[in-house]
Amino acid sequence: MYQLPDEKGYFGEFGGRFVPENLEGVLEEVKQAFEKYKDDPEFIKELEYYNKYYVGRPSPLYYAEKLSNRLGGAKIYFKREDLNHTGSHKINNTIGQVLLAKRLGKKRVIAETGAGQHGVATATACALFDIECIIFMGEEDTRRQALNVFRMELLGAKVVPVTSGTRTLKDAVDVALGDLIENYQTTYYMLGSAVGPDPYPAMVKHFQSVIGREAKEQIKDFEGKLPDYIVACVGGGSNAIGLFAPFYEDKDVKIIGVEPAGKGLETGMHAATLSLGSPGVIHGFKCYVLQDEKGEPLPVHSVSAGLDYPGVGPEHSFYKDSGRAEYVSVTDQEALDAFSELSRIEGIIPALESAHAVAHAMQMAKQLPKDQMILVNLSGRGDKDVNQVAEMMEK
Ligand SMILES: *Cc1c(COP(=O)(O)O)cnc(C)c1O
Numbered sequence: 001m002y003q004l005p006d007e008k009g010y011f012g013e014f015g016g017r018f019v020p021e022n023l024e025g026v027l028e029e030v031k032q033a034f035e036k037y038k039d040d041p042e043f044i045k046e047l048e049y050y051n052k053y054y055v056g057r058p059s060p061l062y063y064a065e066k067l068s069n070r071l072g073g074a075k076i077y078f079k080r081e082d083l084n085h086t087g088s089h090k091i092n093n094t095i096g097q098v099l100l101a102k103r104l105g106k107k108r109v110i111a112e113t114g115a116g117q118h119g120v121a122t123a124t125a126c127a128l129f130d131i132e133c134i135i136f137m138g139e140e141d142t143r144r145q146a147l148n149v150f151r152m153e154l155l156g157a158k159v160v161p162v163t164s165g166t167r168t169l170k171d172a173v174d175v176a177l178g179d180l181i182e183n184y185q186t187t188y189y190m191l192g193s194a195v196g197p198d199p200y201p202a203m204v205k206h207f208q209s210v211i212g213r214e215a216k217e218q219i220k221d222f223e224g225k226l227p228d229y230i231v232a233c234v235g236g237g238s239n240a241i242g243l244f245a246p247f248y249e250d251k252d253v254k255i256i257g258v259e260p261a262g263k264g265l266e267t268g269m270h271a272a273t274l275s276l277g278s279p280g281v282i283h284g285f286k287c288y289v290l291q292d293e294k295g296e297p298l299p300v301h302s303v304s305a306g307l308d309y310p311g312v313g314p315e316h317s318f319y320k321d322s323g324r325a326e327y328v329s330v331t332d333q334e335a336l337d338a339f340s341e342l343s344r345i346e347g348i349i350p351a352l353e354s355a356h357a358v359a360h361a362m363q364m365a366k367q368l369p370k371d372q373m374i375l376v377n378l379s380g381r382g383d384k385d386v387n388q389v390a391e392m393m394e395k
Contacts, residue, residue: 003248003315009198009285012321015314017197019284023177026184031199033104038206043099050095051210054128055085057092059211061218061375067345067362074368076361077227078348078378079215081239088351088380089208089239090121094190096207098125101188108132108183111190112176114141114169115305116148117384118192123157125190133157136176138168145305148384169309170297173283193236194313197284201241201314208242211377216246219375229364231256232377233356234274234327235306237313239379244325245315254326257316258360260302261329271300273312274320274327282311288320303332303392304352304385334359339382339389351380352389 009015009031017027037043051057060083064076081089101109109131113119119135126133135152139161142149149159165171180189194204212230219227230247232240234257247253262270270276273288280289282297290298290310297310319325330338335352338359343349350358354377361376368374382389 003245005198005202009202011315011318013279014286014317015198015201016286017284018281018286019197020181022181023197026180027197027199029104030100033100034199034203037100037103043103046099047096051092055091055095056083057210058214058218059083061215061222063222064346067342068365070345071362071365073370074228074365074372074374075370076365077219077222077373077375079211079243079375080378081211082348082350082354082378082381086121086124087383088117088121089211089242089377090118090192091124092210092242093192093204093207093238094118094121094125097188097190097203098129098131101131101190102129104188106131106186106188108134108187109190110134110136110176110179110187111192112136112169112172113192114138114172114308116141116145116152117306117380119152119157119159120148120155122190122192123152123155126157127155134179135159136162136172136179138166138172139163140167141169141172192238194238194241194315195236195283195285195287195311201285204238205241205245205315208238209245211239211242212244212246215243215375219373223373226250226253227373227375229254229256229372229374231258231357231361231364231374233258233307233353233379234312234316235309235353236311237316239377241313241315243377244319248324255319255324256360257325257327258356259327259329260304260307260335260356261331262301262303264331265329269301270329271302271308271310272329273310274316275329277312279317285314287311287314287317303335304356306351306353307356328360330356330359336389336392338362339385343382348378349382349386350378351382352385354379355382
């Protein structure tokens, strides 16, 4: 089993619920439903059905033999979340939450999205279950990610461009929360990462932990033992906590989260929250935050839009302080190099987010002996990123 938060949703000093009073009741309703259904045999059966026949689980564990031989050190294994329907781990969470929304009798689902990956996974789940779907997206992001806007619309969702503030993810979250306060009786808020007020971090972890549970069985089949290292990229932290949590009590397994160092930690243009942030409150929960002296979130940068967030999941904040996990960072350039190398050597084009984890694992593998094993979460595929990378290569 893995670490659970206390009854108020705290992992150590992180997490909790810092929201206006009118949201308390709404979140409590979601929490009660989650607690009730997560162990309900009918719910589990339905979730397993869709995971297997719709998402395509279990995702394979793949031994990257060529890459490992080339690097000359530790063996690298990939957990292939890139092979899931819609192309990343995000669908694990949206299928779980939509089943919950249905049981709550909600007729309408809302979600925020930055690059659009969570929006697409949400729109997909809502299409499957015939639920009205509204996606809030910063106007700036709707322009940068026009193709994902069209995908969501094809799937029957309504995409609402948000024109307040900097017209990006943070503003989309604010507008989504406003909509929830107004329409909570009919509406379910589908959060996309292991962040936000209680119960979201614990709930998203629950639905994503299928990654780590499968990986643990699969690596035993290959090697007859657990890996020495598990590695994942950290934006809000959902693919990482999904892999890490089932290994929490296996103290011989070293846990490493990889943050985006952007143009370099010293440039200020990064999103390395755990490496350089300090404890604070953002979007209704306590965690490490990249913030100014007044507690306002700082602008963040990463080549991969999915890692571009000034906060981070409370459970990662706790893992850092307790020393259970180590958090490192990888620059845009190192991630881009890994993106190209993995494509060429293994024929796998990774998402730019996942390329951060790959880059760090490759550096580690070179320095470790051949009898060591590194298991990397390949959180998504890079088809969505090839246009952006092509443009950058031209420059
Ligand atoms: C969204 C996304 C991430 C970052 O989100 P986490 O919640 O940190 O997992 C990582 N990889 C891919 C492929 C994504 O789409």
